Amino acid sequence: MQTNRNDFNKYHVSREILSAVNEQGDRLLAARREIIKRVTEFEDFSVCWDNDRAAARGLVAQVRDMVNVKDSFTKMKIEKDEEKRRRLEQQKKLGAEKQNKAIKLQSVKTELFSLFGQQNAQKRGKSLEKVLNDLFACYNISVRETFTIKGKCAEGIIEQIDGLIELEGHLYLVEMKWWNTPIGTADISQHLVRLFNRGGHARRFFISYSEFTEPAISNCRDALSAGAIIALSTLKEIVALLEEEGDLKIWLKRKVNAAIVDREPYFIAE
Secondary structure, eight states: OOOOGGGOOHHHHHHHHHHHHHHTGGGGHHHHHHHHHHHHTOOOGGGSOGGGHHHHHHHHHHHHHHHHHHHHHHHHHHHHHHHHHHHHHHHHHHHHHHHHHHHHHHHHHHHHHHHTTOOOHHHHHHHHHHHHHHHHHHTTOOEEEEEEEEOTTSOOEEEEEEEEEEETTEEEEEEEEOOSSOBOHHHHHHHHHHHHTTTTSOEEEEEESSOBOHHHHHHHHHHGGGTOOEEEEEHHHHHHHHHTTOOHHHHHHHHHHHHHHSOOSSOOOO
């Protein structure tokens, strides 16, 4: 049996269906999205009544515009939420790294301070090497711990390096001494010779428990003209840096800059 097309009103039928779908709420969310999708993809307006084609085209275009605007805002919200999530994750990561660094620095500080009560000079010296290397590691400064160099002609060990670090693309040999007497020219000269033998490809940090004599400091200043760069520091400066929670990298850079630019190998920041 055929239905009289004049008696069939698509408007009322569509309205009833859409009302029923909307009343179901989230249960028919997928169905509502599918209906909207099909409306926006509709292209064959030849099935419309002759008098309704222009209006149908306009309404479909209007729905498309509304969907595009909604999708744009949804996309923007998703991107904003994702950016917020990434930012929070980054902040959380940085917070965890900062806390972990603080714990490690506190451990270094505790170990360093404990050395002042150590009476065994040899044990104290070895412990100092480890503590300072741990301090460098806290600031992500690449560290190679104590190692030795042997001669090529069966001389045995000809050089012992307490530590090796890399800072801004430069290699620094690290020397650590816990002596009760000041570091003099004889003590400094052998380290300057080792720098000369490396042809300027390495620099040196010399960290001492005791002070440096003026002649030793002068020797370091004179060696600069020959390409030997050495920065001097006392353990007291390291302790002060830890107490003030200063930045080790900045401190080291200031030391090196003072040695090179100002010809002050023993520079003490105020």
